[in-house]
Amino acid sequence: MTPPAVLSDMDGTLIDSMAAARRAWAAWGRRRGIDGVAHQQANQGRPAREVIAMVVHDPGLVEEDTAFVRDAEIADVASVVAFPGAAAVLALPRAAVVTSCERPLALARLRAAGLAVPEVLVTADQIDRGKPAPDAYLLAAERLGVDPAECVVLEDAPAGVTAGRAAGMSVWAVTTTHDPADLGDADRVADALTELLPGLRAPHAPRAPAPRAA
Numbered sequence: 739m740t741p742p743a744v745l746s747d748m749d750g751t752l753i754d755s756m757a758a759a760r761r762a763w764a765a766w767g768r769r770r771g772i773d774g775v776a777h778q779q780a781n782q783g784r785p786a787r788e789v790i791a792m793v794v795h796d797p798g799l800v801e802e803d804t805a806f807v808r809d810a811e812i813a814d815v816a817s818v819v820a821f822p823g824a825a826a827v828l829a830l831p832r833a834a835v836v837t838s839c840e841r842p843l844a845l846a847r848l849r850a851a852g853l854a855v856p857e858v859l860v861t862a863d864q865i866d867r868g869k870p871a872p873d874a875y876l877l878a879a880e881r882l883g884v885d886p887a888e889c890v891v892l893e894d895a896p897a898g899v900t901a902g903r904a905a906g907m908s909v910w911a912v913t914t915t916h917d918p919a920d921l922g923d924a925d926r927v928a929d930a931l932t933e934l935l936p937g938l939r940a941p942h943a944p945r946a947p948a949p950r951a952a
Contacts, residue, residue, distance in 0.1 A: 739941035742890040743832035745878045745907070748844060750782070750894035751931070752824040752835070752917040753851045757817045762810035764805060770794065782915065785838045785896030797946030811843050815850035821914065824853055827892065830938060834858035834878040836891075837887035838868055838898075858882055870897040870907035875918050879905070887944035892934070899924050907944050 749755045760775050767774020772793060781789045794800050827833060834856055837844050843859040848855050857873045858881045865873045879886045891902030891909045899921055902909035911924035912934070918927050928934050 739886075739943060740909070741939055742942035743834070743879065743882050743884040743888055744827060744892065744938055745829050745834050745836050745882075745902075746827055746873055746892040747887050747898050748835050748837035748839065748847065749924075750852065751821070751892050751898075751912060752827065753818060753820055754914070755815075755818045755847055756915065758777060758814045761814055762807050763808055766790075766807050769803070769806070775936070781897070783838060783893075783897030783901075785871050786840075787862070788848070788868055789945055792852045808840055808843055811839075811932035812846045815846055818847050818850040820851040820853050820910075820940075821931055823935055826935055827931060827938065828854050828856055832882055832884060833862070834860065834882055836874045836878045838844060838862050838874075869895075870900035872901050872906070875902055875905040875907060885944070888942065890938060890942065892931070893921075893924065896920050896923075906945060908942075910937070 748750055763774040763778040772885055786807050787800060790803045791800045794803055832857040839849040839861055844859060844861050858878055860874045860878045862868050865877060867873045876892060879889050886906040889905045890909040893902060893911050894915045899909050899911055901924060903923055909924045911921040912931055913929055921927050932937050
């Protein structure tokens with residue numbers, strides 16, 4: 739056995755961007771007359787376009803609002819910082835970032851946090867279905883050239899945990915943004931990345947495939 743390939747979510751897992759996100763979503767909420775922060779937090783882990791489309795039904799306005807939120811978040815990275823252990827995760831031999839951000843925002847936040855941009859970076863604008871669908875994690879495994887069963891997903895949000903499990907991967911979660919009870923479908927739950935690092939460097943038993951329905 740070899741150490742697993744590690745597919746990590748970004749916001750809330752590698753990077754603390756909560757304050758910047760709240761400011762951007764609050765500004766969007768004022769445009770639409772709703773509590774934008776509460777709406778985003780209730781759907782954390784999903785791509786912004788999908789979150790906005792839950793309450794904005796005109797496709798043109800969805801694109802306009804998605805660009806508004808993205809631009810607001812790109813412009814507001816002063817408080818974006820890496821969590822302890824994030825750089826060590828990205829230094830692992832087979833590490834990728836899988837985020838519900840679009841690529842320009844992902845790059846801005848990684849750089850603001852002082853983290854290296856990994857060779858495999860899967861963003862929301864590269865897939866048709868965002869988390870909780872498994873598409874982004876499956877694409878990352880394909881780009882790394884590894885079987886999904888060899889992968890460990892790092893997540894902080896229920897939508898991401900669901901996505902990783904649906905991809906046939908082991909899922910380890912951190913309680914940076916959600917209570918442990920909300921992450922109950924994960925294989926492991928820890929308070930911080932630093933608690934998970936020893937296991938990420940150790941030999942990994944691949945996840946057994948789910949049994950086929952009769």
